[in-house]
Amino acid sequence: DIQMTQSPSSLSASVGDRVTITCRASQSISPYLNWYQHKPGQAPKLLIYAASSLHRDVPSRFSGGRSGTDFTLTISSLQPDDFATYFCQQTSSTPYTFGQGTRVDI
């Protein structure tokens, strides 16, 4: 199975901060990396697919990047609605696997 190592596991930030979360794949997954946002009691929400493509209706302050097997999710200016848990997922091969998640709070 492809292992996804996500960091940090949690971070504290303020409104307006620039936030970056990283996922490293244990082997090449090309651009098959997705990012999701999850709030308690809600359905997870797709933010970015194929490493850097913004899903429809997702604010442009979210962006994704890739350098080899390292992937980043960046929130350029954190908004109150962005306090949540974020996780990455590889869909290069089954079984699809996830990072452990990053909790973003104040």
Added chain:
Amino acid sequence: QVQLQESGPGLVKPSETLSLTCSVSGDSITNDHWSWLRQPPGKGLEWIGYIHYTGSTNYNPSLRSRVSISIDTSKKHFSLTLTSVIAADSAVYYCARVTVDFWNGYYPYYMDVWGKGTTVIVSS
């Protein structure tokens, strides 16, 4: 707008069978793939498997001997069956739509619609 809703018992006894259903509304079920995932308390998400509307399936090898996913297109729902459950199967179970796209020469798979999840506890 597509919506998914999980349903099923919240408590299952050890060694028994867990059965959940995901109802699809707002979209045809005869598109794409449909997936089940779970998240045990304090742990990350685990992909269980998916089914195409034609009935073809793909399962996580770690669960393959105990899991089955089926689909009923007439009722617009798909289902998960997990046999011989143990305490470690306690989790929030999610269903999701898997969309295949075309992007820059690649065919990315992503889960663009999820249910809110249902909690299943395995306990006597």
